Amino acid sequence: MTHDIHIYILVMSLVTLAIRILPITLIRRQVKSRFIRSFLYYVPYVTLAVMTFPAIIEATRTPLAGAMALVGGIFLSWIGRSMFQVSIACCVIVFAVEQIIL
Amino acid sequence: MTEPENTNSAPTRRKRLLADGVHDGIPIALAYLVVGFTLGIAARNAGFTPLEGFITSFFNNASAGEYAAFMLVAADASYLEMAVMTLIANARYLLMSCVISQRLRPDASLLTRFLVGFDLTDEIFGISAAISQKRPLDPVYVYGAMLVALPGWAGGTALGIMAGNVLPSIALSALAVALYGMFLAIITPPSRDNHIIGIFVMASFACSFFASKAPFLMTLSSGTRTIILTIALSAIAAFFFPIPENGENEK
Numbered sequence: 645m646t647h648d649i650h651i652y653i654l655v656m657s658l659v660t661l662a663i664r665i666l667p668i669t670l671i672r673r674q675v676k677s678r679f680i681r682s683f684l685y686y687v688p689y690v691t692l693a694v695m696t697f698p699a700i701i702e703a704t705r706t707p708l709a710g711a712m713a714l715v716g717g718i719f720l721s722w723i724g725r726s727m728f729q730v731s732i733a734c735c736v737i738v739f740a741v742e743q744i745i746l
Numbered sequence: 747m748t749e750p751e752n753t754n755s756a757p758t759r760r761k762r763l764l765a766d767g768v769h770d771g772i773p774i775a776l777a778y779l780v781v782g783f784t785l786g787i788a789a790r791n792a793g794f795t796p797l798e799g800f801i802t803s804f805f806n807n808a809s810a811g812e813y814a815a816f817m818l819v820a821a822d823a824s825y826l827e828m829a830v831m832t833l834i835a836n837a838r839y840l841l842m843s844c845v846i847s848q849r850l851r852p853d854a855s856l857l858t859r860f861l862v863g864f865d866l867t868d869e870i871f872g873i874s875a876a877i878s879q880k881r882p883l884d885p886v887y888v889y890g891a892m893l894v895a896l897p898g899w900a901g902g903t904a905l906g907i908m909a910g911n912v913l914p915s916i917a918l919s920a921l922a923v924a925l926y927g928m929f930l931a932i933i934t935p936p937s938r939d940n941h942i943i944g945i946f947v948m949a950s951f952a953c954s955f956f957a958s959k960a961p962f963l964m965t966l967s968s969g970t971r972t973i974i975l976t977i978a979l980s981a982i983a984a985f986f987f988p989i990p991e992n993g994e995n996e997k
Contacts (some may be wrong), residue, residue: 647822649798655825656815657805659832660839665863667843672859673852678991682984684845688875689936689943690983691838691976692929693950695868698958699968700926705919710926717927721934727873727927731773734927739920746916 709741760886766877767890774869774891775898777924781809782899783913786906788813792820796904803903804896807867810969811835838973842871849878850885858885865892867899869925876932942987950979 675681701710713734720730782803789799794816806812814835818828843863850859862874862885874888937944957963957971966974 647819647825649793649819651825652815652819652828653798653802653805655828656811656832657802659829660806660808660811660836661864663833663836664839664843664866665860667840668847668850668863668866669856669859671844671847675848678988679984681848682988683980684848685989686943686946686980686983687841687845687976688872689933689947690950690979691841691972692868692872692933693947694954694972694975694979695968696926696929696933697951698955700923703919703922703926705915709919710923713923713927714930717930718934721931722938724935725931727770727876727931728773730931731777731924731927734923734930735920738923739916742916742919 704738705742706746708745709738712741713737760884763884763886764890767887767892768894769890770873770887771870771891771894773924773928774873775894777869777921777928778895778898779902779905780913780918780921780924782902782904783906783909784918785809785812785816786903786908788816789903790907792816794819794907796907799907800900800904804900807865807896807899808836808839810967814967835967835969838868838969838976839866839871841973841976842866842868846871846874846883849875849883851882854885861885862888865896867895869928870895872929872932879936942983946979946983950975953979 675684697714700714701707704710704713716737717730717734720733725733785803786796786799789802789812794802802812802815806815811832814831815828818831823831843866846862846866847859850862854862862883865888866874870888870891873891874883877883877887933943933947937947953975954971957975958968963971963974
């Protein structure tokens, strides 16, 4: 190793923190543009959906377990269960499915 | 989500918000313990001590970003490569930080903004965006979630470096979906109540699936795919279905 591990840690931490902290500290007033306000309104839903699927079926040892967790998770959130309950239920579903078929 | 409005005094309200944050942060912390643990295994191979791993995770809290960084350390890459790689892997947080900048009260202090930005992970972003759909985001709620989530991730990394691969794979597999369960709980109710959001959530699922199989797109990292799809789909939604001019985030 010719590079110092501590400098590596410093470099990655500074870049990551700058990405997270600069926009929120620099954009201090409400954006006026209707397009940008609408864009920022849709971002959370779109980005969380993109990150969830197909990742959820790739995260488990068998895709079926992930798929069942997806369906179960959507159903439980649809009927208004809390984030905590849905999250734990998804874990239980995967555990049960994998216990049965693996 | 809970309705903390109309409670008697300000300190009670803040306490309650803090407790809500901790409550919502617990499944995040559990999953982060596992995420941290698997990252720790990669960090261990790159020659990190448990303390170095703890510090790295404490300041980064980025799974793909950290994983890529550990690979670069193991490969003895240059510092510039490290900076560029971290920037690309974590670029989506730039967008999330922009979203949250609009959810805080305009008079939120610089320190508040700094602290909220510090741990803006996918999950903390998710719950923060969910709770601030109709009223400004109270930083106390975010702090509550950070309080449990941050140690979960950093501690998990240190444990992973110390212990290596000791968790049974069935536990890893089950806990890995905790975060996706949370995401589902955040996006499903608005999709049920607002057809435009519902359509775009389904379109996001479909596009994300095809992008992971499409010839060129599949070669990109999942972080890069996420940001490309997010920008494209949100821009289309904003162009064709702009939110009402006057009201804040109309349902």
